[in-house]
Amino acid sequence: MTERMHVFSDAQGAAEGCARAIGARLNEAIAQRGTASLAVSGGSTPKLMFREMCQIGFDWSKIHLFWVDERVVPPDDDQSNYRMTRENLIVPGGLPENRVHRIRGEMEAVAAADLYRGAVEAILGSEPVFDVVQCGVGDDGHTASLFPGEPMVADRSGVVAALWVAKKHQWRVTLLPKPILAARSLYVLSSGADKANAVQSALQGPADPLGVPSQLLRGAEWFCDAAAVQHLA
Template sequence: MTHIQVLSDKPTLISHALNLIVDKIHTTLQQQDKFTLALAGGSTPKPLYEALAQQSLPLEKIHIFWGDERYVPADDNESNQLMARQAWLDQVDFPPANIHPMPTNNNDPAHDAQTHEQEIREFFGVKAGEFPTFDLILLGMGDDGHTASLFPKTEALTVSDRLVTVGNKDGKPRLTFTYPLINHAHCVMFLVAGENKRPALAQIFSENGDETLYPAKAVKPQGELIWLLDEAAGAELNG
């Protein structure tokens, strides 16, 4: 089931996303004992994480992962982990054992991708060939249509037998969730803001859009797919 919502501006988008996420956490935890959340990087979700830091949440039951990570040290300003820690995770009493960052410190992206895949498998208790189901995966989208670190016409788009693989951005490696892992989620939520996203969105929501050129188009989870757009990004879709 796909929902597309165009909000008036970015603050309204963030506020709406916050309400949806908090509601999903509480609703899910009425039925199970943990909530698994994969975070997005980039600039758009930072105010969302800052807002989550102000919420009263059952942190001991929430487990944090990342959908992708730049292959830089955890204290690098480019690190998605660092951004989320500064905005949210280090601002509250989050149990360290509940935070599961992608390893990026062994100078071997392929090995680190495999290591993180094994960590995810052990956490969810799934065997090789099976895919775990995250409760919620947050994603952004670049103006080129990429999402996570699944970039146009890169090898990572074709990986179908792994949970985590090596993405490539201008020759620089990144770690990323694969399509099958993303698409096994109970819910995937895109947060997209800015007029520069309109051309890619037009292709993604077109019947004829090319998934290899606009990778976000291939995100089709078995559960719920939510697109939250600000007016600048989604005006043409709202027409």
């Protein structure tokens, strides 16, 4: 394991560790530039992290919140990353609506991607650099909505794209590798034994980012529970 791997006994500990690290980096950005930007992942893993972030308490009036990716579903759909974040962070944390920049999943995918790209670039410029990007890892090795075999894994010029994910029979809107890898701080949160093979492949498997897109995150700072790292040497 590397010095950029932080291992905790359980998922709660990993979530708390990641939340504290994010808070420290956002506060540094606010101190330096007066504002900060954060892009978060969806799914179920970040819920504990979001709840910890509410307990820590951030100055959300100075933080712009974005998403790493989103399913093309309405914002009140059970699959919506925005809905999960709203229920676990935005509402309980009291985030100002004008600081929340969601992906419009209720729109047609390409139009939603274009609109989201515009929102990102309006705040961060045409070469956007987030202060913090927080990613996860799927049990199949995907990260963001970059799934195994997706050619856009190799893209280093685009910011946002609409992608059809065949295995999910679903359109997604996702940040592309360029803004993810350009982040001032890139964190990965992963927990559970079901992620152990994916974490091992991401960090120690033969180099194959097209087959294991989460290998893009090898230079990130990882926050995991013991179960997720059980196969690491």
